[in-house]
Amino acid sequence: AAARRPWRLFGAMCLLRLPRITQPLEKEEEEMAALMGQIELEKSHYSDHEIRKLEEEERLKRRKESLYDDDDEVTGKTVIMAQDLEDKWEQKFLRFKAAPRITDADKKNIRTSLNRKLDSNLMLLVKQKIGNQDLWLLPQVEWQPGETLRSTAERAMATFLGDHIQAKILGNAPYGIYKYKFPRAIRTEDNVGAKVFFFKAFLQSSDFTQTELKTDHLWVTKNELGDYLKPEYLKKVNRFLLD
């Protein structure tokens, strides 16, 4: 067995809530989409519905100009025109009201709610006491001998969010590491510093009753992380976050 290293190990969990709606298109993307639609229209042929519409317009025009009834027209039954169908469909579409993309939580900027910023990833941050400071961190607990680091991270998640969280942890390997040395005051031979290993997981239970415990928590996007995390820590965390 190797000699005991002077580093303390921590396992931290970066819990991501994946986006629920699509991101808005960039300017180039919108222009390109319009162009593609136009090219497709130019290259296409008339569909059955369009041919029907054209024929009916022709017939209407002829009827107005000539003011005599063709033998076909005098049938007695009401013919449904293609234009009427289109109007009906349009009405039906306008009657449907979809859920708004920008939710209430967005407008009020409630950072503790999960309903915010539905088009980007949200990460969990908790306030923890390290040494004698209260810091905003990704939830972490110390590693106990006899368990793997992944189970440490799972324990960290469970301590702050309760047992009934369904999260898909992406693999056994850590995604990043942040190591720091303790301030000289508490540094000893055996206790030089700490290494925090980060794990990534996707949140799967979509709406869970926020049974958050006593600690404060936040759900923030990658851009907002800078408001809360220390610069060195932030640098290491940003390396393994894709956005």
Next chain:
Amino acid sequence: TLCFFSSCSSLLPHRGALRGSHWQSSVLTLRTSLPARAQPKKKKKVDVRREQAQKDRMKKKLKKLEKAAPELIPIEDFITPLKYSDSNRVRSLPALSPEETERRVLLLKKWCLFKQKQDEAEKKAIQSLVASQQEALKELRLESEELYQAAIRRDEGLFPFQRDGPTYTPPLPGYDPPEGKCVDITKVYTQ
């Protein structure tokens, strides 16, 4: 009664009276087998040979059919139905002006650049992620070999990984989608 062996062999039409041998069990049985010495033997052989020739021909045909390649299943998407090649179907739109073509070409070039930048950014992000993971594993190895081995083990429960993609609007709570029936009319071909 005396048994008429010799008269048995001649082709007497009515055998009712001719109860030749006691091993002809019933008077009314049909003559199922050809009479023993009446006709010459080549009729039997020719029949047999003809039948065998017929069987061989059938077998040859079967083999030929089997050897031929199985008919390919037509791909419905690649065959345009004939009703769509009518001339009245062609759209009549005004021709493109040179400014329009110019604008399109410039837009395509801008798009090319945009996509290239996007792709490069994605690749860089993935590289940084992999580098960060490698560094973490290196540090972990320095710490303890056993934890490192546990970390590089394959996670069996990860794949197959399934996830619903994002939609344009979030799900509406309490929405009741309208009822409908879906009739599947795809043609199924057997080879």
